[in-house]
Amino acid sequence: MEVIIVCFLLFTLEKLPLPLEGVVLALFSLVCVYGAAASLANPMFGKQLIPLGDPFLKTKAPGENEKNNENSSPCLTTSSRLTSGLRTIAKMLDSGRVCGIPTDTVYALAASCQHPEAVKMIYNIKERPAEKPICICISSLDQLTAVHPPFCPLLWEFMNQVYPGSISCIVKKGEWLKKLGVGAVYDYVGTKDSIMIRVPDHTVTAHLVNMTGPLAITSANPSGEPDSIHHDMVILRLGHKIDGVLCDGSSNEVVASTVINCTKIDEEGITILREGCVPVVRVLEVFKQVKSKFV
Structure with missing residues (x-):
């Protein structure tokens, strides 16, 4: 992903050689297909069949605030x-x-x-x-x-x-x-x-x-x-x-x-x-x- 991001920046600055544009698009397509397959397969089977990294943005699950309050409560x-x-x-x-x-x-x-x-x-x-x-x-x-x-x-x-x-x-x-x-x-x-x-x-x-x-x-x-x-x-x-x-x-x-x-x-x-x-x-x-x- 880091390589793709750098290539997109170079493409925006018109500094990316033409032969590499096809390679970048192919890599980006593969990443999209991989991500789509993972997002479909993993929830369907309830486990991580296709490995994914940590999410870029995290949201708290329902009830997580209550659990945190309970853990930090001065009493039981x-x-x-x-x-x-x-x-x-x-x-x-x-x-x-x-x-x-x-x-x-x-x-x-x-x-x-x-x-x-x-x-x-x-x-x-x-x-x-x-x-x-x-x-x-x-x-x-x-x-x-x-x-x-x-x-x-x-x-x-x-x-x-x-x-x-x-x-x-x-x-x-x-x-x-x-x-x-x-x-x-x-x-x-x-x-x-x-x-x-x-x-x-x-x-x-x-x-x-x-x-x-x-x-x-x-x-x-x-x-x-x-x-x-x-x-x-x-x-x-x-x-x-x-x-x-x-x-x-x-x-x-x-x-x-x-x-x-x-x-x-x-x-x-x-x-x-x-x-x-x-x-x-x-x-x-x-x-x-x-x-x-x-x-």
């Missing part, structure tokens, strides 16, 4: 689309580490309810004020019914309507939490008398919690800053402080869940403490419909 990252990725994060959580996980709203920091020290680490990682409680996440309402908490029929019916979903219900604490698997961190989640429960409508989160048991979770962002709506945001902002991130791309929502105080639902109804991705109007409509069944 795995894909939510892989069973091995879920197992890796589950093992990390079971061993007392803190990881970023996707939910049906925004990304969250998670710690196993079997490791109080991991829950306390979340406060340090987020620089979260101690007076702000952390909630627990379960995979389904069936986990809750299995331990028979002393909830009134109105509360049970309300939770049946809103779970799974982007709503967090605050209920009264009790010994039933220990049967649920929260005994080890009983004093580190919720307040002295109440606990907030999340049942995300998210397949990945549900599978993960089924593998680990209840998780203590809170939004994966430094305290006071906007929520993380992509795993890259979690890695960038908190990757140097946490142990792993379960990567699931963009989150389903741009704000966190709607928080409802249900501790006095039978006597005074519900109280909206924070409007999130579920509008207050929608929550009140659901409660009105539920309550009408008990009048």
